[in-house]
Amino acid sequence: MSTESLRIVWIYPDLLSTYGDRGNLLILAHRAAARGIPVETYEVRSDQQMPTTADVYLIGGGEDGPQAAAAQRLITDGGLHRAVNQGAAVLAICAGYQLFGHSFFAKGQKCAGLGLLDLYSDRGPTRAVGELRGDIDPRLGLPALTGFENHGGRTHLGPNATPLAKVTAGIGNGDQTEGAWAGKILGTYSHGPALARNPAIADLLLRWSTGADRLAPLDDAWAERLRGERLAAAASPA
Amino acid sequence: MTDGKLPLIAKVATTASKTAAALSRAAGRGDGSVIGGWIGLKIDPDLLAHLSSGRAVALVSGTNGKTTTTRFTAAAIGVLGRVATNSYGANMPTGHTSALAKEGHTPFAVLEVDEHYMAQVIEATRPRVVALLNLSRDQLDRAKEVAMMAQMWKTTLGQHPDIRVVANSDDPMVVWSASSSPQVTWFSAGQRWQDDSFVCPESGHPIERSGGDWWCTGCPLRRPKPQWSVEDEGVIDPRGDWHLVKLQLPGRVNIGNAATALAVAAEFGVRPIEALPRLARVTSIAGRYAQVERDGRNIRLLLAKNPASWLEAFDMAEQAPTLLSINARDPDGMDTSWLYDVDFSPLRDGRPVLITGDRAYDLAVRLQVNQVPFRHVQSFDEALASVPPGRLEVIANYTAFQDIRAELDRVN
Numbered sequence: 001m002s003t004e005s006l007r008i009v010w011i012y013p014d015l016l017s018t019y020g021d022r023g024n025l026l027i028l029a030h031r032a033a034a035r036g037i038p039v040e041t042y043e044v045r046s047d048q049q050m051p052t053t054a055d056v057y058l059i060g061g062g063e064d065g066p067q068a069a070a071a072q073r074l075i076t077d078g079g080l081h082r083a084v085n086q087g088a089a090v091l092a093i094c095a096g097y098q099l100f101g102h103s104f105f106a107k108g109q110k111c112a113g114l115g116l117l118d119l120y121s122d123r124g125p126t127r128a129v130g131e132l133r134g135d136i137d138p139r140l141g142l143p144a145l146t147g148f149e150n151h152g153g154r155t156h157l158g159p160n161a162t163p164l165a166k167v168t169a170g171i172g173n174g175d176q177t178e179g180a181w182a183g184k185i186l187g188t189y190s191h192g193p194a195l196a197r198n199p200a201i202a203d204l205l206l207r208w209s210t211g212a213d214r215l216a217p218l219d220d221a222w223a224e225r226l227r228g229e230r231l232a233a234a235a236s237p238a
Numbered sequence: 239m240t241d242g243k244l245p246l247i248a249k250v251a252t253t254a255s256k257t258a259a260a261l262s263r264a265a266g267r268g269d270g271s272v273i274g275g276w277i278g279l280k281i282d283p284d285l286l287a288h289l290s291s292g293r294a295v296a297l298v299s300g301t302n303g304k305t306t307t308t309r310f311t312a313a314a315i316g317v318l319g320r321v322a323t324n325s326y327g328a329n330m331p332t333g334h335t336s337a338l339a340k341e342g343h344t345p346f347a348v349l350e351v352d353e354h355y356m357a358q359v360i361e362a363t364r365p366r367v368v369a370l371l372n373l374s375r376d377q378l379d380r381a382k383e384v385a386m387m388a389q390m391w392k393t394t395l396g397q398h399p400d401i402r403v404v405a406n407s408d409d410p411m412v413v414w415s416a417s418s419s420p421q422v423t424w425f426s427a428g429q430r431w432q433d434d435s436f437v438c439p440e441s442g443h444p445i446e447r448s449g450g451d452w453w454c455t456g457c458p459l460r461r462p463k464p465q466w467s468v469e470d471e472g473v474i475d476p477r478g479d480w481h482l483v484k485l486q487l488p489g490r491v492n493i494g495n496a497a498t499a500l501a502v503a504a505e506f507g508v509r510p511i512e513a514l515p516r517l518a519r520v521t522s523i524a525g526r527y528a529q530v531e532r533d534g535r536n537i538r539l540l541l542a543k544n545p546a547s548w549l550e551a552f553d554m555a556e557q558a559p560t561l562l563s564i565n566a567r568d569p570d571g572m573d574t575s576w577l578y579d580v581d582f583s584p585l586r587d588g589r590p591v592l593i594t595g596d597r598a599y600d601l602a603v604r605l606q607v608n609q610v611p612f613r614h615v616q617s618f619d620e621a622l623a624s625v626p627p628g629r630l631e632v633i634a635n636y637t638a639f640q641d642i643r644a645e646l647d648r649v650n
């Protein structure tokens with residue numbers, strides 16, 4: 001944390017907020033506040049300059065047109081690149097995850113991405129819709145990933161990005177892996193409010209951005225029930 | 239045209255459709271509004287076109303408010319003669335076919351149409367008027383993107399310049415859809431949910447808003463001047479006359495729905511002064527807004543299917559014990575992410591909040607983050623038992639609503 005309070009930026013809610021993406025901002029802020037960490041949140045629209053000194057950046061899912069517009073705008077602005085180079089943590093979801101790579105497909109065209117994750121995305125043969133479950137890279141020390149995916153893309157990782165998880169149900173990147181991580185950047189196809197089902201990922205982002213080794217535990221009884229229900233639902237596909 | 243002039247195959251199909259619907263009702267398998275049409279269309283694939291021929295048809299579509307607006311419009315056009323309508327919200331071609339077959343020949347038909355089926359139903363029914371209410375996110379896992387839906391409407395209406403379009407000037411996506419039509423009547427019914435129209439569908443530039451007005455910052459798309467609008471508890475007509483709208487249905491959103499119905503009915507020659515007493519008699523629609531007495535509790539049912547309609551439900555609900563029920567079955571969409579597009583803080587006013595439904599745990603986590611205290615109950619009966627006598631507001635999404643309606647003996 002570079003200042004007195006934890007600063008969280010939600011990138012371009014005017015473009016990338018199709019599936020309850022606000023949830024990740026709300027959950028992160030809620031879990032920080034519950035630990036007594038002062039929080040400032042910023043919703044940065046696409047006609048505003050991207051701040052370079054926040055601690056956590058969140059980017060969500062969206063339709064093809066807005067995805068391409070967001071990528072272009074972020075490349076021109078350059079602020080997010082500076083923030084990441086200075087060590088900011090990132091959670092990138094679905095369309096936002098794709099645009100962190102070198103390139104992605106939108107509206108039938110190959111579009112340039114930010115190149116902040118070593119990966120590229122193209123179109124898959126079918127749309128991946130449904131429960132997604134995976135075993136997260138053990139180096140991150142997190143419990144199983146649970147999410148709901150809804151995307152037509154397939155993502156191919158280069159040597160400088162590591163899969164976030166090994167798929168145990170669903171499609172994910174399309175090659176039995178799901179998402180990617182490098183440094184303090186996490187990308188996932190688990191779309192919308194992914195942190196609702198994965199509070200441990202929220203806490204990882206908080207630990208990365210505060211430098212704290214551990215955080216006070218919270219009462220996650222409801223989140224645990226939700227996780228149990230959804231992990232079981234993914235095990236028995238309808 | 240009378241039934242006597244229907245092609246033979248259409249007659250056979252109509253009879254089969256009615257019989258199947260009656261059997262389905264008798265067997266307690268719903269109101270028969272889908273199965274009958276399904277069988278009829280199997281026998282005669284053009285049955286909907288055959289049944290529409292000779293009727294003056296109005297179609298009503300949009301993400302929200304179409305069931306209520308359809309009911310209001312049918313009531314208003316009823317001034318002129320008998321109206322066939324799909325009043326149970328069965329809004330795909332099977333439902334339309336059943337509705338028309340069941341009513342026999344009527345001079346008029348008012349049909350609620352699922353957004354996705356507009357092109358197909360326009361081809362089959364050759365409507366005189368099409369009403370476009372709004373477009374917003376709904377059923378995230380399988381619904382077409384809002385922009386794609388708007389494009390589909392725009393293309394279809396451009397191919398049918400003879401149709402009079404009645405469209406909401408407050409929704410940029412709707413205005414853009416209607417822009418391909420040479421004859422549009424604009425109404426202003428407000429747009430509470432704006433998260434799906436921050437960006438211009440024509441140019442991709444941001445849309446600016448100020449007061450009730452909006453305009454694109456990169457192209458000429460902007461709010462057209464409406465001929466019909468809502469003011470206070472009434473509606474202003476194209477001549478500038480204000481009419482008090484008295485309804486039994488709650489909320490400002492229903493005054494907007496009434497304004498839309500008046501605008502559509504006016505295209506058929508019905509004057510507001512003739513239509514308004516009929517709108518005032520509409521009480522509830524397929525359980526929506528229904529009030530039921532049970533064990534000393536006055537239960538009111540509010541349907542909220544997507545973020546825009548949740549905002550409206552909170553606007554209508556009294557500060558009384560409130561039961562929220564969420565499912566994610568096929569008709570609801572399988573994805574519950576939208577829970578985070580809804581701000582539940584209006585419930586943070588001290589009222590007891592109960593939650594239930596297949597996806598109550600998703601809702602529990604959402605309410606925790608929203609700092610709304612709640613209690614989880616396993617069933618509707620448990621909910622009833624845990625609130626004191628008096629008003630109980632029930633807000634539920636589609637199949638959860640139908641479950642509770644079934645508990646209350648399929649209240650209408």
Ligand SMILES: [Zn+2]
Nearest residue numbers: 438441454457
């Ligand atoms: Zn524009």
